[in-house]
Amino acid sequence: MNSDEKLRLLRSDVDLFAAAQPDTVLAALPDWGSLAVLLIIVHFEEKYRLTVTGAQIHGCRTVAELLALIP
Amino acid sequence: MPLAHGSSGPLVLQTKMHSSLSNIRLAGLAVTTGSVVRNFIADGLAAGIDRATLERTAKTIGLRERRVATPGITALDLCADATTRLLTEMGLDATSIDAVIFVTQTPDHSQPNNASLLHGRLGLSKSAPTYDLSMGCSGWVTGLQQAALLCAHGGAARVLLCAGDTLSRLTNPGDRSTDPLFGDAGSATIVEKTGRSAPLHFVLGADGSGAEAIRVKQSGARQPVGSLTEHTDAEGNRTHDANLVMKGADVFSFTLREVPGAIESVMRHAGYIPATTDALVLHQANRFILSTLAKKTGFTADQTPMSVVEHFGNQSSASIPCALIHGLADRLEAGPLKIAGCGFGVGLSWGAFAGEIGPLTVAPIQTLPR
Numbered sequence: 001m002n003s004d005e006k007l008r009l010l011r012s013d014v015d016l017f018a019a020a021q022p023d024t025v026l027a028a029l030p031d032w033g034s035l036a037v038l039l040i041i042v043h044f045e046e047k048y049r050l051t052v053t054g055a056q057i058h059g060c061r062t063v064a065e066l067l068a069l070i071p
Numbered sequence: 072m073p074l075a076h077g078s079s080g081p082l083v084l085q086t087k088m089h090s091s092l093s094n095i096r097l098a099g100l101a102v103t104t105g106s107v108v109r110n111f112i113a114d115g116l117a118a119g120i121d122r123a124t125l126e127r128t129a130k131t132i133g134l135r136e137r138r139v140a141t142p143g144i145t146a147l148d149l150c151a152d153a154t155t156r157l158l159t160e161m162g163l164d165a166t167s168i169d170a171v172i173f174v175t176q177t178p179d180h181s182q183p184n185n186a187s188l189l190h191g192r193l194g195l196s197k198s199a200p201t202y203d204l205s206m207g208c209s210g211w212v213t214g215l216q217q218a219a220l221l222c223a224h225g226g227a228a229r230v231l232l233c234a235g236d237t238l239s240r241l242t243n244p245g246d247r248s249t250d251p252l253f254g255d256a257g258s259a260t261i262v263e264k265t266g267r268s269a270p271l272h273f274v275l276g277a278d279g280s281g282a283e284a285i286r287v288k289q290s291g292a293r294q295p296v297g298s299l300t301e302h303t304d305a306e307g308n309r310t311h312d313a314n315l316v317m318k319g320a321d322v323f324s325f326t327l328r329e330v331p332g333a334i335e336s337v338m339r340h341a342g343y344i345p346a347t348t349d350a351l352v353l354h355q356a357n358r359f360i361l362s363t364l365a366k367k368t369g370f371t372a373d374q375t376p377m378s379v380v381e382h383f384g385n386q387s388s389a390s391i392p393c394a395l396i397h398g399l400a401d402r403l404e405a406g407p408l409k410i411a412g413c414g415f416g417v418g419l420s421w422g423a424f425a426g427e428i429g430p431l432t433v434a435p436i437q438t439l440p441r
Binding site: 031033034045051053055 | 127128131132248306318321323324327328359
C-alpha cells in the first residue's frame with residue numbers, strides 16, 4: 001500500500017483526519033489529544049495488525065511521519 | 072499456535088500459567104461504592120473545557136458519572152460493608168470464613184495489611200489466615216484463582232475475597248487524562264468448596280517491562296512521599312510525584328497486545344466459543360477499550376457488560392464483580408452462566424478466567440455511607 005492509499009484509509013476511518021494532508025501537523029489538528037492517540041492505535045491495529053505505542057505516536061510531528069510508522 | 076480471530080490478526084495463545092480448578096464455586100457477590108457522585112461534563116466545564124469536546128469524549132470513552140468515597144472512607148471500609156451485607160444476605164456467620172484474601176493498592180497502612188484489619192473487624196476465627204495481594208485492575212481474577220486454590224487444595228471450605236481501591240484519592244484534579252476515569256469501590260466475593268466438578272479455568276500473566284505505564288512514584292520505600300512539585304505535560308495535564316500517573320496510550324497498546332490472546336487461551340481451555348458463551352465480563356476500564364476487546368475476541372456488545380464505567384467509573388479490582396452484579400445479577404442468581412472474563416492493568420498484568428458461575432447470592436450495589 002502506498003502512502004496515498006494509507007492517507008485515504010486514515011481519512012475515511014478516523015474523523016479527526018478527514019481533511020488531513022501529509023504535511024498537516026498533528027498537534028494543530030482541532031481535536032488532537034489523548035483520545036486521538038487511542039483512535040490511531042485502533043486504526044493501526046485493525047487496518048494493519050500493527051501495535052504502536054503512545055511514545056511512537058507522540059514522536060511524530062506530521063501526518064506523513066505518522067503514516068511512516070506503517071512498514 | 073496462532074488462532075484467527077475477530078477483525079484483526081493472528082494471536083499467539085498463552086499456554087503457560089493455565090490452571091483448572093474443580094470442586095469450587097462462587098457462592099456470593101457484593102459491591103459497595105463511594106457515595107459522592109461526580110459528573111464528567113460538569114467537572115469538565117468547571118475545568119474550562121468546552122462542552123462539545125467533553126460530550127464527544129463522554130460518548131467515545133463512555134464517561135458520565137463516577138462515585139468516589141467521602142473523606143475518611145477507605146477501601147477497607149467499602150469491602151467490610153460489602154462483606155457484612157453479603158454474609159447477611161447469605162445467612163452466614165463470619166466465623167465460617169476459613170481465609171481472607173484482600174486485593175488492594177490503597178490499603179489503610181503498609182503494616183498491618185488490610186486482610187488482617189478486616190479479620191479483626193469481623194471477628195473471624197484464629198485459624199483463618201489473611202493476606203493482601205498488591206494488585207490493581209487484574210487483581211480480582213488473581214484473587215479468585217488464589218481463593219479457588221485454597222478451596223481446591225488448601226483445606227479451606229469458604230474463602231472471602233475482598234477487592235477494592237480508592238484510586239480517586241491518588242489522581243490529580245488537574246490531570247484531565249486520568250482524574251475523570253476513576254471511581255472508588257470495594258467488593259466481597261465468597262468462594263466455596265463443593266462437590267461440583269465443572270472447573271474454573273484461569274490464565275494469568277504479566278509484563279513488568281511496562282511497569283512504568285501506571286505508577287505512583289512517591290509511595291513506598293524506594294521513594295517515600297516527600298516534597299511535591301507539580302509538572303505539566305504537553306497536553307496541559309498537571310501531576311506531582313505522589314499522584315497516580317497513567318500513560319493511557321501505552322496501557323491501551325498493552326491491552327490490545329495481551330488481553331485478546333489471554334481470553335482466547337482461557338476459552339480454549341474451557342472449550343468455550345463466543346457464540347455459546349453467555350457473557351464476556353471485562354475489567355471496566357472504559358467503553359472504548361471494552362468495545363474494542365469485544366470486537367477483537369468475537370463477542371457482541373450485548374454479551375459484554377460495559378455500563379459500569381459510565382455509572383461508577385473505573386473501579387480498579389472491584390470492577391469485574393461490579394459488572395457481574397450490575398449487568399447480570401438476575402441471571403447469575405438463577406444461574407449457571409458460561410462466563411469468560413479478564414482483568415488487566417497496573418503491573419502490567421492480566422488475569423483471564425472462564426467457567427460456569429451461578430446460581431449464587433447477589434447483594435445489591437450500595438453506597439457507603441448510604
